[in-house]
Amino acid sequence: MSDRTPRVGEQRPGGRAERVRTAVLEAAAELLTEVGYEKMSVEDVAARAGVHKTTVYRRWPTKAELTADAAQLHSADAVPIPDSGSVVGDLQLLAREVVANIGTEGGSRRSRSIAAAAATSEELATAMHGFWAHRLALSAVIVERAIRRGELAPTTDANLIIETVIGPLWLRLLLTGEPITEDLADEVVRLVTTGMFAD
């Protein structure tokens, strides 16, 4: 290990500790994407990370918590908050980002795996709730900016709008299984924007 050159992207190689942590999370994220939560074994994760099983258990007491960490690895930065100048534009971009994230084969499996895992352990569920609270708060900025610009009424419920925009997309992923396309994203935004009585 000591002769290994630090990977690109590790700003501060710091020490073995950080390298191991990253390698394991990376491996877990990959396996989540490839085979899903249930079929991912801790031992496989360890092997792919070039690490021993016990090392994984030293840092993550259960498979569920390992999954929780691995989940946040990529999704934290994955969804930038758009700022196009108009609410509608922003919501459209946001919805399309979600589509890009969960509409692909791999992203779909990973996301479903994580959601499934959350149904398993309370702590993982809690972690996920925290993550989503954060994410919604970030996205709510879109609406808040619109309020400041005078586009939306000051009493507008920011979270409600965000949730209503992305809700149908996730619904398809987790329940109905129907395709998740950019068209869908656009139409949802249009519906939320103008209401169903428009035209």
Place this chain on the structure above:
Amino acid sequence: MSDRTPRVGEQRPGGRAERVRTAVLEAAAELLTEVGYEKMSVEDVAARAGVHKTTVYRRWPTKAELTADAAQLHSADAVPIPDSGSVVGDLQLLAREVVANIGTEGGSRRSRSIAAAAATSEELATAMHGFWAHRLALSAVIVERAIRRGELAPTTDANLIIETVIGPLWLRLLLTGEPITEDLADEVVRLVTTGMFAD
């Protein structure tokens, strides 16, 4: 088992076979509600149904498929399609039914369990997709009636409206963990009805 009297409501007692089938599904549904998918073991289901484990496996090859069947046991009839005379009223009632279904402790756990299970096996996912296709088709009637009444434009996408109404509710159940209330249901309907620029 043999001394059990057929339950009221079983039109055709059919015989032991049917009694066993029902008892097992009932037990599975209960356990899904009580402990969730992962912590529900086939052996526990069998025990609660007063049946041996092998008997369960004779009819349902995997735990996932058993769960799929048990899931449909109660949800099939659980969501009647409202007919209040107006789209908005119907959507409101529909959303509230969903809230009543997944907003409670037990309902929440059962629903999450099933969603989790769906992430497990492809066939269970397929089953669930079928179930939802059916359900959406039923709910779409609300919109189609409105079109016939002239409330909505003939080109209105029925599924889109239904999905957008219930999407945020399920989003809270499966991802964000925030409370699922009647108020939420009403506000989502209002948003979808009038669009976010209203007032």
Place this chain on the structure above:
Amino acid sequence: MSDRTPRVGEQRPGGRAERVRTAVLEAAAELLTEVGYEKMSVEDVAARAGVHKTTVYRRWPTKAELTADAAQLHSADAVPIPDSGSVVGDLQLLAREVVANIGTEGGSRRSRSIAAAAATSEELATAMHGFWAHRLALSAVIVERAIRRGELAPTTDANLIIETVIGPLWLRLLLTGEPITEDLADEVVRLVTTGMFAD
């Protein structure tokens, strides 16, 4: 497994259960002899018995208890009680049997393994104490017969004599490591017989 012919000695092949039990104990006894208690793993035992590890654990909750059972497998019948007509002769034969049992390479390792295991778990120790109580009682017959024959005083402590005869032999096995020979057996018996002041 089903095509395996029952081993000789299994009066009633009965069922798989008994075959498995025997095969596992046999395998355990062999491994105890070959590698000793510490280096014997339950998984190896299972593999040698042609059985899965969990099957072993189903019957024997711990490695210690498995060892306890395996130990009794062969030693129960291993030491017949001699009946030569005289106490001295009987004691000599008894001592020589012990030598034959623990003086060889394999017997030595197995016996030491078991004694070591007994130091591990209280229940194994208890099992071993029971076994030895039984064995001493059997051997005591030698002395009791002698008393009936008038060779020894009626107040003679049977156990004491047996223990004093075999004690030094086991002492060598478990503590001093010196060779355990027939000569030693004979001399111990002579000493116990005539006392150290003789000749």
Place this chain on the structure above:
Amino acid sequence: MSDRTPRVGEQRPGGRAERVRTAVLEAAAELLTEVGYEKMSVEDVAARAGVHKTTVYRRWPTKAELTADAAQLHSADAVPIPDSGSVVGDLQLLAREVVANIGTEGGSRRSRSIAAAAATSEELATAMHGFWAHRLALSAVIVERAIRRGELAPTTDANLIIETVIGPLWLRLLLTGEPITEDLADEVVRLVTTGMFAD
């Protein structure tokens, strides 16, 4: 560690090195007495000695060798060789010392632990054999003195007598589990002294 005052009795405080050595052996001996060999972990020993685990491993390559050293810590001086003037008296005192040593709760556990450990590693066994060779040689003095005094025949096998006296005591400790009392010690000596045909 640095603020620790050297213990009373350490003739030559020497340095940290010696203090550490002693503290670790002491801790190991205590834990052997309290919980036995198997349940004693090197990490626990280190903690009790106020030392880090790696420090222990620097001096004793394996747990077995640590145990070997710890064992000799107390038993070396524990058994003085009696000199009462007569063989019988000496043997009686010797036997009673053994009883005092292994007849108590703690001594019993420690002794059994060590014997168990010896069954584990060859080198520990070798160490123990050496220790016992030494100890028997010391005890044999009892017999040799008696020969010089004319109490016993010059051909008397000293080791045999010592082994036969203490053998039954250790037999009870390691195998039969029956109580080890002073009465037993006395009777064994009487038996070895006069032979079983006496009275």
Place this chain on the structure above:
DNA sequence: TCATAAACGAGACGGTACGTCTCGTCTTGTG
């Protein structure tokens, strides 16, 4: 006095084995 070698603290790691849990299969009676 100060430099330097040796020992130590801290803690992660590889590795082995343990004992547990559950799934889904298979065998053997039994009504």
Place this chain on the structure above:
DNA sequence: CACAAGACGAGACGTACCGTCTCGTTTATGA
């Protein structure tokens, strides 16, 4: 012939401990 009863194979889980390794710090000691 379906079922009860229950052992079994398979495989993952999470735990405990052993012994190793690295890195930085403290301690002893000799130039």
